[in-house]
Amino acid sequence: MITKNSTTQINSLNRGNMKTLVVLSHPDLESSIANKTIIEHIKKTVPTSQLEVRHLESLYPDYKIDIEKEQAALLNAGILIFQHPLYWYATPSILKKYLDDVMTWGFAYGTGGDKLKGKQFLQSITLGGSKESFTPLGYNRFSVEDILKPMQQSVYHMQMIYNLPLYSYRNAYVPEIYNSMWEVKETAIAHAKKLIEKIQDFSKGNQEKVEAFIHKWFSHFDRLDENGYFIQYLHKDVEFTFPGYGKMKGHPEFNEWYRSIKEKLEAPTKHEVQNLIIEETERNQFDIRFQVQFKAREKESQKEIDVVETENWKLIWDENSDRPIIEKYIVTI
Known part of the structure; x- marks a missing residue:
């Protein structure tokens, strides 16, 4: 039998490195329902001292990414989240460019490239299609996890800690044709709550x-x-x-x-x-x-x-x- 008959002391290291960096990619965030709602809820819940959201399209409308600034943001975080809609079974184009430009040899991989080692990584994605569409008999043919294999391997290559992606279906809204605005908002709020829980779990260690x-x-x-x-x-x-x-x-x-x-x-x-x-x-x-x-x-x-x-x-x-x-x-x- 074991008795916890004294107070446990837990002395953590300075968990400032558990700051969450959300790299957001959406070409038209203002007209977005799902991604805009998700980001708004995260900002309301996660303390600003522990959160940084970087919307790539707003920061770099000319697609000229400031590599040093983005690498500095990565070094200052312990949790990295890619938040984006699924575009042609991948990320929006600037997020792919972010990977190409920022995750360089000597920084994210290769000789001396261990700067991201041990950081938590999570891909948070909004999908337009239904759950049934991401099955062998659906029109997307493949599961979401299969589609995201290249990102998973990239994360392994950068020695980050890969977490299963968080995603939600039926986030597209076409007036009078597909879904309702309220339905998409409700789905996005549920998605945001799950994402916030993940961030809190990561931060606790x-x-x-x-x-x-x-x-x-x-x-x-x-x-x-x-x-x-x-x-x-x-x-x-x-x-x-x-x-x-x-x-x-x-x-x-x-x-x-x-x-x-x-x-x-x-x-x-x-x-x-x-x-x-x-x-x-x-x-x-x-x-x-x-x-x-x-x-x-x-x-x-x-x-x-x-x-x-x-x-x-x-x-x-x-x-x-x-x-x-x-x-x-x-x-x-």
Whole structure:
């Protein structure tokens, strides 16, 4: 059993780098219903200190993109959103030019081109057609995800964190012919709410997930679960130290240590996590410190164990798999 009997401290890095940059592309935003509504709702909800919206067609009507200015905006953000309608199964032309001009060698890819590494990316798209039209039997033939494969690969190439696209259907409005203005607005508002939720989730980071994982980890130790549960969360070259065993490294040595523990102790054991401090030193890299009140009984001697251990972990959160990996695991008494 695990008891959260003290306040958890979560010391985040300066999350100013979690500012959201929305690169908006729409050739006629003023006459737009869907994209204009989405942007208006985002601006009303997300604090201005944490949001920048750059409408490419307004900034660069001559298509002469200021590369340094756009790269500076990217460096100042931790979340990048492309907001646009789907034009000929791709982006509007200036957004494609933005990719060509701004995502340069040495900046977004190639030698030294890791400036966007680890940033969250989301493509937010308004579609004119119905859901049924993006099926093998529909007039668009392909799913939205299939159509967006080139963008997905581009994001991977730039080492950003790719998130499944957010899109909504039936955003086109033709008076007396296709949809109603109110229907399109309602769809856009629903789209905006989902997008805002995504932004909020990205901004929170993964500290809460790390805390939940720590408590889950010890619940499995309490029942002396199979070693396969623990191995999946340990780096293949994990460094770990336990009282009486010294320094060890890697999965084989962990397995040997855990085998000896299961032979020695009766199940269940009891861990009470205390004074948990989670510090995010770099994005998704955590230093974790806490105490554990550990209680158990030895099988052979029936001796009762009741000690307070101090634990220091180094853990990374892999956002692609949405799973933690422990790199260092130090236990002292």
